[in-house]
Amino acid sequence: MSAKKKILIRIGSLRHGGAEKVLVNFLKNLPEDKYEVDLLINLYTGMYIKEVPSWVKLHYLLKGEMITTNKPHEIPVKAFRVLYQKMFLWFPALLYQFILKNKKYDVEIAAIHGMYRELLSSPQKDSKKIIWIQNDIFNLKEYTPNVISQLFKFDRILVISNKLKEEMQKAAKNEQEKQAVIKIFNPIDKDDTLKKANTTIDDYPFSNDIPTFISIGTVYPQKGYDRLLDVHKKLIDEGLKHQIIIIGDGFDFEKTLAKLNELGLQETVKMLGFRSNPYPYLKKADFYVMSSRHEGFPTIIAEALILNKPVISTDVSGIKDLLQDGKLGLITPNSEEGIYGGIKKFLTDRELTTSYETEIAAADLPFVLQKSVAHLQEIIDEL
Template identity: 55%
Template sequence: MTAKKKILIRIGSLRHGGAEKVLVTFLKNLPKDKYEIDLLLNLYSGKYLSEVPDWINIIFLNKGEMITTNRPHEIPKKAARVIYQGTLKKFPNLLYKGKLKNKKYDIEFAAIHGMRDEILGSPLKSSKKIVWIHNDLSQVKGYTDDEIRKFFGFDKIMVISEKIEQLLLNLAKNDNEKQKIVRIYNPLDTEEFLTKAEKPVINYSFDGNIPTFISVGTVFPQKGFDRLLKVHKRLLDEGFKHKVLIVGDGYDFENIKKLKTELCVDETATMLGFTDNPYPYFKSADFYILSSRYEGFPTVLFEAITLKKRIISTEVSGAHEMLNNGELGLIIENSEEGIYQGMKQALSQPETFEKYSEKLKDYEMPFNLQNSVKKITSILDKL
């Protein structure tokens, strides 16, 4: 019998983000007899912790919830974490000799682009290095072409959409670099969405007479919830009755909540906060709206397609691929005006969405869980 491949996977935490969800779905579908996996988290926290299979060894640098505020009593703890994690990043030998007990890995895997330097800075020179890029880096602050080129230090660069693949291909200087790039659609479990969607809606009541737009995601500026609320206000002022439901949590939550009050839309817009099952809300809403400024490959559209929702999406990386170039949903200009036009169309001409619903009826996803897992494991096996 061949020896199990020893793999170190690194990610910040297992909080409620797309990349975290995708990683855990992937781990749940891996054959445990082939690999020995250490999952190293900077912070032992997040809703997906409980879903990690028990054969995977979880190691962490710090424990506790993420500190996103600057409350005086939390600053010492936050500072201690930053110093500790920064020291281990600067002197990786301390980490590998200490926490990782001098273990030798065959593969070291950055599960998000933010772990690039930690993996490339590993003292293990013989291990193969992989990164999984979930974001359109051309839209992420600080990622100049030179910064993005550093990813070619990896043996394999897994990307989740055509747009990210193209970005890297354009920056590659030779065939060797081009061959490192491989596109893999996110492993997502459609059965799970459909089963969870059957559960009851809690803490919210849908009104059958008033159209509701739902948007689900981590509350970051990237997601454009500020634009969504401003458009909501504008449409209400023009006499279009509707509701907006935002499901998710994140460091921008209080700012968006404050904006909602300033716009005087507290009666019609609801911020539900985080729920580990957004699917019943999806199912009951009339429209799904993606108001993001940028994305890597918006997993949430995959969920909306699976639940056969009428979809409006800003033109972000992955939107054309997901929505079959606009056959499965309305793709709008990536601006506040674009969001306004899209929502106004939904409210004033709902019949224009029937063609999307028709297409969605018998639509089969071109990417599925088994294919994605198979493709990733074949990369691991060949390295």
């Protein structure tokens, strides 16, 4: 039996988010007898910490809750955290000596693109480096052409959609850099999703048979909930009855709620805040709507498909792969008009939504856990 491959994986925290969930799904399904995994998180916090398998050695820089606001008493804590983390970026040898106890790694993985500097500053020059790009970085201001060129210093660049793969390969300077870019589906645990969806809930906000759309995600500007509310109001005014549930919290929550009240939509839109298990709500709703301005790989769409929900989504990164170019759901232009047209279609054409349900039920979904984990192992093993 050959020695186990020693792997270091880095991520910011394990709070609720797509990349964090993907990482935990991946770890839970890696064979313990093949790998020795150290997981280093900057901030020891989040709902997924308890899901990390016991054989994975967990290291952290800091402990405490995530701070997402700028309240005066929180600013010193935030400043200290930033400096403390920066120190290890400036003096990586300290990190590897004191926190990782001088362990040697065969492979080092940035489980999210935001950790690229940390990985590239590693004093272990012989380890193979992998970066996992979990968002459409070509839509993020900080990812300038210069930063993107840095990413090609990694041995493998994992991307989560064909669109991202094309963009990265366009940015590559030579064939070797092109070859480093690999498209990989984020692993989704189908059985786990189905099991969680069957949990009983007693606070589902609607008790009528009016068509109900649900949207789940952190309430940030990129999610486009402001557009969704405007579209909803327009359709209601036109006499097309429907309801919307939004699950998630985030720094735009209050602002979005204020807009909802301003538009007088309290009866037909319910913002439920964060739910650690949103799947029973998703199961009860009729349709899934995604109004995002940009995404990486919207995991929630995959989960909506597992629960056989017809989906309307704006044309963002990853969506064509997930909805099989529109075979499994409606892809609309990425605009308010696009979302309006999509919802209107679902409300007026019952045959369309039924045909999506039939297609989803018959589809072979490529993001199912086992396939993705096997692909990722292959990538690690060949390095």
